[in-house]
Amino acid sequence: MRTLKTSEAAALLNVSPNTLRAWERRFGYPKPERSAGQHRLYTHGEVAALRDALQQGLSISSAVSRAREALSTDTHTLVGALSGFELDRADGAMESALALRSVERAVEEVLLPSLDSLGDRFGIDSAPWAFAARWADGWLRRAQRLAPPPARRLAILVGDATTSELDPDALALRAFELFCGRSGVRVMALPVAGVSGLADVVTSLSPDAVVIAGSHRSDDAIGLWAYRVRATAGPLPTALFRSSHRASPVATTGARMLPPAPFSAHRQVLALIDDSHGASVGEAAPLPVRDDEGARLEAQR
Amino acid sequence: MRRLHALRPAQVDERGQALVSFCGHCGQRPRTLVAPAVSRVCGHCGLGLVLQAAVDLAPRHDEPFLVVDTSLSVCAVSAAAEALFAIDETDAVNKHIADFLVPADANAPSAENLLTLLVDVASGSREACNAVVRPRQEFGVRFRARIGPCGSPQAALLVLS
Numbered sequence: 117m118r119t120l121k122t123s124e125a126a127a128l129l130n131v132s133p134n135t136l137r138a139w140e141r142r143f144g145y146p147k148p149e150r151s152a153g154q155h156r157l158y159t160h161g162e163v164a165a166l167r168d169a170l171q172q173g174l175s176i177s178s179a180v181s182r183a184r185e186a187l188s189t190d191t192h193t194l195v196g197a198l199s200g201f202e203l204d205r206a207d208g209a210m211e212s213a214l215a216l217r218s219v220e221r222a223v224e225e226v227l228l229p230s231l232d233s234l235g236d237r238f239g240i241d242s243a244p245w246a247f248a249a250r251w252a253d254g255w256l257r258r259a260q261r262l263a264p265p266p267a268r269r270l271a272i273l274v275g276d277a278t279t280s281e282l283d284p285d286a287l288a289l290r291a292f293e294l295f296c297g298r299s300g301v302r303v304m305a306l307p308v309a310g311v312s313g314l315a316d317v318v319t320s321l322s323p324d325a326v327v328i329a330g331s332h333r334s335d336d337a338i339g340l341w342a343y344r345v346r347a348t349a350g351p352l353p354t355a356l357f358r359s360s361h362r363a364s365p366v367a368t369t370g371a372r373m374l375p376p377a378p379f380s381a382h383r384q385v386l387a388l389i390d391d392s393h394g395a396s397v398g399e400a401a402p403l404p405v406r407d408d409e410g411a412r413l414e415a416q417r
Numbered sequence: 418m419r420r421l422h423a424l425r426p427a428q429v430d431e432r433g434q435a436l437v438s439f440c441g442h443c444g445q446r447p448r449t450l451v452a453p454a455v456s457r458v459c460g461h462c463g464l465g466l467v468l469q470a471a472v473d474l475a476p477r478h479d480e481p482f483l484v485v486d487t488s489l490s491v492c493a494v495s496a497a498a499e500a501l502f503a504i505d506e507t508d509a510v511n512k513h514i515a516d517f518l519v520p521a522d523a524n525a526p527s528a529e530n531l532l533t534l535l536v537d538v539a540s541g542s543r544e545a546c547n548a549v550v551r552p553r554q555e556f557g558v559r560f561r562a563r564i565g566p567c568g569s570p571q572a573a574l575l576v577l578s
Contacts, residue, residue, distance in 0.1 A: 130458065135463035138463055170458070174466065174492035174493050175441050175506065176442070176458070176464055177506045179466070181510055
């Protein structure tokens, strides 16, 4: 994906950098990403689409609307390919999306919305959904394998409370893992149902944060898993991802509820880790289970 | 000896009417009088594209105006019109003009007249004309509107006064 600095994007559009920043504030487009030094980086595809739309537009707003439509063709193509069970065309649609966007934005703006659209159309208990979800799961895993090796010496332990790869939350979790991996963070996702030998894994990983993702396992199972993690690693910053029906544990334990979008969620987890490294260990948020409750669950077993 | 300046060719439409350029957002004339070949973006506000319309139709000062295409979708809303209707251009674009303005002329037989007029003007099959309109959902407020072709691309300009 080709990116442009503010001055380059402004030159391509024949406007000043200030105008480009004013468009970002007013229209939310083009939407730049940020470099490591927090400088704006525009994707060439977005800027080129806007340049073409400006030639035929009657206002900046209508040109922005047209440019957004041009970019959304990848989503339409992907939905069409998956509806028609065409794997090659689906891969091609993602290749096109990646030509215009970063991996993160291609996943959030094309892959996940396309899957949402198919889920709404066919239902998540249908064969077309299963086909699309399996393809998406495979694509995300492939992308994860291609991510650069962890560079930040940070690790996140994920308690996977999703049902299977056909669970929409599972796809969001795969995307979350991908984004964390691309940020140089080591991620390990373990099912919350498996507590046997968990202490060895936690000791080996030495996580900096714990994320519990999904809402399809019982509170008891999640509580026991969290208790075992805490018993091994001590209090760690903890967050809940896609745990829609678990509002009460957040209130009672202080675990942070992450936004449902994987990219925002991964940013918040990284911020949570940075905050906790700045604070003392004793001030870190506890796991989403009380000691007495964990002990009770342990005793029940 | 007087210096001679090369005469700039007057910009006229196919009917021979003199055209004037203005920003589709702030309504101001461009800084340079030459055709905006390099960039269509307004050099004053940076938030509108430079459009052209007949001299007697183009907005003057800060007259509010809207631009509508042949499908009767709002394509541009001036800053003054945003303030007048308490809307943002970003919310108004691609909505139907009837969501904002309806005819208020007692002699008009039906609401279709204004829409037909706008389609005819936007498609270039009708000259500039006047109409009386009012904001939708508001009574007792009327505006005299100058309606005529503008571009490019071709569309209908509706200037309220």
